[in-house]
Amino acid sequence: MASSLVPSPSTSFFHTTKKDLNLSSFSSSSQRCHKHASRKIYCSVAAPQQTQRTPSTTGSVKTAMTMTEKIMARASEKQQVRPGDNIWTNVDILMTHDVCGPGSIGIFKKEFGEDAKVWDREKVVIIPDHYIFTSDERANRNVDILRDFCNEQDIKYFYDIKDLSNFKANPDYKGVCHIALAQEGHCRPGEVLLGTDSHTCTAGAFGQFATGIGNTDAGFVLGAGKLLLKVPPTLRFVMDGEMPDYLLAKDLILQIIGEITVAGATYKSMEFVGSTVESLNMEERMTLCNMVVEAGGKNGVIPPDSVTYKYLEGKTSVPYESVYSDQQARFLSGYRFDVTKLEPLVAKPHSPDNRALARECKDVKINRVYIGSCTGGKTEDFMAAAKVFLASGGKKVKVPTFLVPATQKVWMDVYSLPVPGSGGKTCSQIFEEAGCDTPASPSCGACLGGPKDTYARMNEPQVCVSTTNRNFPGRMGHREGEIYLASPYTAAASALTGYVTDPREFLQ
Numbered sequence: 001m002a003s004s005l006v007p008s009p010s011t012s013f014f015h016t017t018k019k020d021l022n023l024s025s026f027s028s029s030s031q032r033c034h035k036h037a038s039r040k041i042y043c044s045v046a047a048p049q050q051t052q053r054t055p056s057t058t059g060s061v062k063t064a065m066t067m068t069e070k071i072m073a074r075a076s077e078k079q080q081v082r083p084g085d086n087i088w089t090n091v092d093i094l095m096t097h098d099v100c101g102p103g104s105i106g107i108f109k110k111e112f113g114e115d116a117k118v119w120d121r122e123k124v125v126i127i128p129d130h131y132i133f134t135s136d137e138r139a140n141r142n143v144d145i146l147r148d149f150c151n152e153q154d155i156k157y158f159y160d161i162k163d164l165s166n167f168k169a170n171p172d173y174k175g176v177c178h179i180a181l182a183q184e185g186h187c188r189p190g191e192v193l194l195g196t197d198s199h200t201c202t203a204g205a206f207g208q209f210a211t212g213i214g215n216t217d218a219g220f221v222l223g224a225g226k227l228l229l230k231v232p233p234t235l236r237f238v239m240d241g242e243m244p245d246y247l248l249a250k251d252l253i254l255q256i257i258g259e260i261t262v263a264g265a266t267y268k269s270m271e272f273v274g275s276t277v278e279s280l281n282m283e284e285r286m287t288l289c290n291m292v293v294e295a296g297g298k299n300g301v302i303p304p305d306s307v308t309y310k311y312l313e314g315k316t317s318v319p320y321e322s323v324y325s326d327q328q329a330r331f332l333s334g335y336r337f338d339v340t341k342l343e344p345l346v347a348k349p350h351s352p353d354n355r356a357l358a359r360e361c362k363d364v365k366i367n368r369v370y371i372g373s374c375t376g377g378k379t380e381d382f383m384a385a386a387k388v389f390l391a392s393g394g395k396k397v398k399v400p401t402f403l404v405p406a407t408q409k410v411w412m413d414v415y416s417l418p419v420p421g422s423g424g425k426t427c428s429q430i431f432e433e434a435g436c437d438t439p440a441s442p443s444c445g446a447c448l449g450g451p452k453d454t455y456a457r458m459n460e461p462q463v464c465v466s467t468t469n470r471n472f473p474g475r476m477g478h479r480e481g482e483i484y485l486a487s488p489y490t491a492a493a494s495a496l497t498g499y500v501t502d503p504r505e506f507l508q
């Protein structure tokens with residue numbers, strides 16, 4: 001599993017300014033990209049354009065820091081922190097859901113007392129999303145426990161679902177927590193967001209420190225509003241070049257994970273910069289950060305910019321302050337990618353770093369396609385899939401193709417937004433014409449397998465191309481199922497042929 005690009009144990013933690021380069025130094029090195037179009041660098045690199053620098057973000061800092069270090073310094077009320085420091089971190093938002101919420105609540109009550117109150121009823125966000133549309137009694141009971149707790153504690157942000165037969169009758173219900181957090185304005189630059197879910201790192205797309213924690217930690221945060229955290233060192237990923245129109249952010253993160261392996265960023269921050277990253281919309285940036293945990297990353301982070309601020313418009317009235325890595329900030333190591341040289345990828349069974357070119361897998365016969373989850377079930381993901389169906393000129397899918405919008409808002413977008421170049425058709429119309437299954441009720445669906453009656457769960461040992469983020473044995477149900485992780489482009493192309501398919505077969 002070791003990669004030549006993983007820093008060797010003898011690699012010094014930080015590299016001195018003797019070897020420091022600035023961003024312009026990379027332009028020559030980019031001409032020497034090897035076969036994976038990436039290059040390891042040992043240096044500090046120039047920070048992206050600063051939109052705002054205020055004393056509290058940089059002025060009083062004596063030692064340069066990365067974005068993640070700055071956010072953690074602010075949250076721990078320190079002038080500066082260094083990787084490896086253990087600091088009491090004040091939490092801006094704590095999120096939990098139906099799988100981990102009951103356990104976290106139990107620990108909170110055990111340790112703080114039956115009558116204890118949470119530290120801040122407006123900073124706790126509770127989102128039922130995992131095992132929702134099921135008759136499984138234990139799963140339904142979990143949601144009841146959340147509801148009772150939110151009533152007792154007067155939790156302001158509880159996205160409840162009461163009528164399981166018709167999700168649209170539940171105006172409060174959202175769906176997958178990581179997408180709902182963003183859509184409801186809980187993801188804000190410069191803040192600390194903790195959640196009882198490993199993909200809480202998704203929110204790093206907004207330039208905040210966001211990471212997953214366990215139930216015990218969450219129980220403590222519920223009562224204390226803070227947590228002892230170790231400051232991670234940062235890996236910097238510079239992605240430059242115009243994004244080819246057959247690639248999506250999923251391809252970029254599969255490229256990175258394939259490069260550094262599933263252990264390559266263990267307890268490290270992954271910072272994404274460069275012209276390609278700047279060109280991505282917020283949902284694509286979320287895809288990038290969503291999967292940092294598949295490389296072991298503590299968090300992912302992207303510098304906020306006008307794209308971020310535009311997305312946040314009208315979503316939050318809470319003031320926030322962006323921070324950016326200082327020019328002289330020290331990174332554990334860096335990687336550079338020339339995106340124009342990349343090709344559509346998949347992660348073969350049974351690991352997210354089992355990278356292969358989609359075209360190399362064209363003989364892999366599949367039984368089904370799944371488009372959904374916090375990684376690949378956002379509005380832009382369905383738009384991308386629809387684009388491939390449209391480009392096919394009316395072809396029908398060859399295998400069952402399941403569509404699970406992440407949230408109620410995504411579901412509405414699928415049914416209402418016109419797909420560019422379609423003459424006004426919506427995604428849902430295009431999917432129906434292609435013979436896909438009707439878009440399901442928004443939730444985590446079969447991404448995590450779930451109870452036996454979960455929609456699109458793999459109850460047979462089948463082969464699936466999926467836009468989700470994990471392909472471990474049993475992840476989507478049957479232990480002998482085989483999951484090929486892919487972008488929505490590749491998933492849609494594969495649905496049309498019945499084999500793992502490079503989307504360029506339809507998009508060019």
Ligand code: SF4
Pocket residue numbers: 130176177178197199372373374375443444447448468469
């Ligand atoms: S969609 Fe999948 S990966 Fe995302 S939160 Fe739900 S179960 Fe986890």
